Amino acid sequence: MPVLSELDGLVVVLVRARNPLNIGAAARAMSNFGAHRLRLVNPYAAGFREARSAVGASDLLEKAEEYKTVAEAVADCALVVGTTAVRNRVLQQPVRQLDEPAGSAIRQQLRTERVALLFGSEKIGLTNKDFSHCHWLLNIPTKEQNISMNLGQAVAVCLYEVARSTPLQPAAEDVKPATAGAAERITEGLLEALRISGYVKPGTDAMFEKKARRLILRFNLEAYDAKLLLGMVRQIVWKLRQGTKG
C-alpha cells in the first residue's frame, strides 16, 4: 500500500467558480488526495458550503476561505501555478504539461513552502490578469477536439498527478523563496514609482500592472532579496512623493 506524501502546503484556489456542485466536487477530490486548503476568490455560488457533492469533505468545505482578489488568496504562497486548457493563446508565462516535471516541480516547492494551484471559472477559465499572478501555467494534455474539462475533474486529475509525483531534486540548502505576497508588495511599489515618474501613461495602468507583476515574478526572488528590494522601492516612492509636493 503506497503512502501518499503530504500535500499539506498545497492551496487550491478556485477563481470565480459558478457551480456549487463543482466546488463540492473539488473539495471531495482534495480530500481523496490529501490536500485540505481550499480558497475561493469571488465565488458566484451562494450556499456552496452545503454542496452535496463534497462527499467525505464537508469539513474541508466548511473551512474554505473566501477572498476578494487573487493577490490576497495567494499572498502566503512561494509558488503560484495557474491551470489552462488553452495551448495556442499567446501567453506571457511559461506553460508546462501536467506530468513530470510539473508535478515534481510543485512537490519540490511543497517541501518547504506553500504552493497555490489556481483554477478558473467554468465558463472562461482564468483571465490574463489572473495569469499575471502565476509563476508558470499548467496544461492538462487533452485531445484537441475537446480541451475543456469539467472543473471538478480537472482538480481531481491535477491532484492525482501532484500526489503521485516525487520532488524534482534534493531540497536546496537554506534558500527561502519570497512569498507571492512579498512579490506583490514590490510590484505595487514599482507601479507607484512608475506612475509618479510618468512612465505609466494615464489609461495604461491595467496593462502595466500585469507587466510589472510578471517581471517581478520572473526574478524568482529569495525572501531576503525581496525584503531588500521592497525597501529600495519604498524609499524611491517616498522620494518621488516628496518631489511632487515641492
Add this chain to the structure above:
Amino acid sequence: MPVLSELDGLVVVLVRARNPLNIGAAARAMSNFGAHRLRLVNPYAAGFREARSAVGASDLLEKAEEYKTVAEAVADCALVVGTTAVRNRVLQQPVRQLDEPAGSAIRQQLRTERVALLFGSEKIGLTNKDFSHCHWLLNIPTKEQNISMNLGQAVAVCLYEVARSTPLQPAAEDVKPATAGAAERITEGLLEALRISGYVKPGTDAMFEKKARRLILRFNLEAYDAKLLLGMVRQIVWKLRQGTKG
C-alpha cells in the same frame, strides 16, 4: 504539444450507474482524453443520454451501448480491468495501483486488442460477481480517510493515466489473446460439465460460477488455445448429457 496516443480500443464500462450527471461527466472525460467507446450495464438513470454534463461529448453519449450483463459488455475485449476503491477487502484478483505499470499494461494490450475498464455504481462500486469477469483490479491511490471518489472524477483520473502511459514492452510477436467472450463460453461449458457431473452441489451455483470464471481468466488464454479448450469442454458436456439420457 504532446500527441496523445490513441485509446481507440479502450472500452469504458459503467456498471449500474445511477446519476445521469455522472454518466455525462464520464463521457466528457473520455472525450477529453481520446476514448470513445462507452458501454452501460443496467444503468438506473433514465434519460442519461441528454445529460448536460457531457459538454463536448454528446455524440459519444448518444452512441453509448447498453447491455444487460457484464459478460456481454466485455465479450469482445482481451483484457478486462475492474476499478476498486477498497484495498483491504479480501479480493480474489490481483490489485494494481493506477500508475505505471498498470497504465502501461493497459496501453500494451491496446496496441492489438480491446481493453474494458469497469466502473461500479456510485453507492457500492463493483460486486464480487463483477470482479470475477476481471483479469485484474485497479486501485486509485487515495488517502485512507476518504477513499471514495466521485464516479466522473475516477473516470477522468484513470483515463488521464492511461493516456499518458506508454506501452510496457514491445508488442509480443504473433500472440493473439483470447477475448473475454471466448473465455466466458469456456466458463459456461465448464460449469455445465460440473453441474451434470455433480461437482457443483445445488445452491452453490453462484459461488462456483465466480470461481470457474476466475480460474479460466488466470489461464491468460491465447485465442487459439481458447478455441481448442472450448471444443474440448463442449465435447465433454455433450458426452455428459448423453450419459444422463441413458
